[in-house]
Amino acid sequence: MGVWNFSAGPAKLPKPVLEQASSEMLDWNSSGISVMEMSHRSAEYEQILQNAISDFKDLLGVPEGYSVLFMQGGATAQNALIPLNILGSRESKKAGYVLTGTWSIKSHKEATKYGDISVVASNQTDIEIDGVRYKPGMWMPEFKDWELNPNSSYVHLCSNETISGLELKELPNMKEFGFADVPMVVDMSSHILSRPVNFDGVGIIYAGAQKNLGPAGVTVLIVRDDLLGFTESNCPSVFNYENVKNANSGFNTPPTYAIYICGLVFQWLRSKGGLLAIHEQNIAKARTLYDLIDKSNGFYKNEVQTKYRSDMNVTFTLPTEELHNLFLKETKANGLLGLKGHKSVGGIRASIYNAMPIDGVKALAEFMDSFLAQYG
Numbered sequence: 001m002g003v004w005n006f007s008a009g010p011a012k013l014p015k016p017v018l019e020q021a022s023s024e025m026l027d028w029n030s031s032g033i034s035v036m037e038m039s040h041r042s043a044e045y046e047q048i049l050q051n052a053i054s055d056f057k058d059l060l061g062v063p064e065g066y067s068v069l070f071m072q073g074g075a076t077a078q079n080a081l082i083p084l085n086i087l088g089s090r091e092s093k094k095a096g097y098v099l100t101g102t103w104s105i106k107s108h109k110e111a112t113k114y115g116d117i118s119v120v121a122s123n124q125t126d127i128e129i130d131g132v133r134y135k136p137g138m139w140m141p142e143f144k145d146w147e148l149n150p151n152s153s154y155v156h157l158c159s160n161e162t163i164s165g166l167e168l169k170e171l172p173n174m175k176e177f178g179f180a181d182v183p184m185v186v187d188m189s190s191h192i193l194s195r196p197v198n199f200d201g202v203g204i205i206y207a208g209a210q211k212n213l214g215p216a217g218v219t220v221l222i223v224r225d226d227l228l229g230f231t232e233s234n235c236p237s238v239f240n241y242e243n244v245k246n247a248n249s250g251f252n253t254p255p256t257y258a259i260y261i262c263g264l265v266f267q268w269l270r271s272k273g274g275l276l277a278i279h280e281q282n283i284a285k286a287r288t289l290y291d292l293i294d295k296s297n298g299f300y301k302n303e304v305q306t307k308y309r310s311d312m313n314v315t316f317t318l319p320t321e322e323l324h325n326l327f328l329k330e331t332k333a334n335g336l337l338g339l340k341g342h343k344s345v346g347g348i349r350a351s352i353y354n355a356m357p358i359d360g361v362k363a364l365a366e367f368m369d370s371f372l373a374q375y376g
């Protein structure tokens with residue numbers, strides 16, 4: 001029986017990437033050694049790194065004036081490293097955080113250890129929008145209601161809350177909202193490279209690799225160069241963005257194998273037609289599941305404000321705890337893995353990142369249809 005892995009992360013990698021990696025595992029490019037054994041100062045590794053960086057920049061259309069950094073510590077480390085590195089970029093040394101779910105709340109909490117941090121907007125109450133009642137975490141605060149100090153060093157947001165499945169499809173236009181001078185710092189861990197990005201107003205984009213980029217162990221940052229050079233003196237040198245940039249992501253031994261796999265993922269994405277093509281496919285995959293949910297007469301329920309439903313993490317509930325447990329048991333028996341919702345919220349979560357083919361989504365949809373027919 002084939003299996004489809006819907007885990008939220010570490011997540012499914014593209015099959016051709018795993019096949020290529022396994023064929024090169026013992027002998028990369030006739031070098032006689034594995035990438036895992038290769039010096040990070042060698043010309044061979046240098047080539048792997050440079051290709052990965054240039055393919056990544058190319059895919060996202062990273063503009064001039066931004067640097068791509070590979071770091072360690074996961075997206076979680078960035079919760080401390082962002083304020084340590086860029087809070088000092090403006091005299092105010094203030095920053096604002098938009099709270100939209102578990103990950104941005106964590107980012108905010110950690111940042112408060114390092115400076116004058118405030119909440120700009122939050123969705124942690126229930127609310128009625130256009131006659132529909134939404135629970136905390138299931139809706140997106142309007143940009144026009146942000147309470148942001150225009151002298152802030154940055155404003156932090158998470159553009160895809162992985163646990164609830166709440167996705168900001170486009171970054172706010174900071175000029176339109178009167179915050180042209182405040183750079184956005186965006187946690188894109190769970191949807192980076194799933195869609196094109198407009199860099200207007202972006203200061204930093206960061207992402208743990210283990211969903212759309214590659215294996216766990218590497219964190220990718222895109223940093224606007226004018227934000228470099230303001231690091232607090234007590235920031236560990238290995239986490240000083242300027243040091244990492246100057247050392248070409250090799251200030252200390254980098255996670256070479258993880259970076260190599262990311263490079264293969266970037267090549268795979270390019271061969272698939274880049275971000276416009278994968279975005280189209282991601283929309284079609286998500287629509288397949290949301291349409292089914294919406295047509296199930298309330299048997300399956302997704303409670304996220306419709307226009308912010310995530311294309312990457314589709315969350316839903318079933319009418320009873322028993323049905324929920326049965327759903328998980330039967331999906332597993334049918335090779336549909338990793339569907340249990342995050343422990344903090346329960347329910348079901350189907351993570352359908354770039355590497356999940358439409359066939360995997362169809363297999364889940366067929367199962368959901370027959371489960372509905374039997375128990376609905």
Ligand code: PLP
Nearest residue numbers: 074075076103160162189190208
């Ligand atoms: N931010 C988001 C949106 C996430 O989904 C996750 C992990 O799932 C994290 C941050 C934490 O990432 P890491 O485990 O790499 O520290």
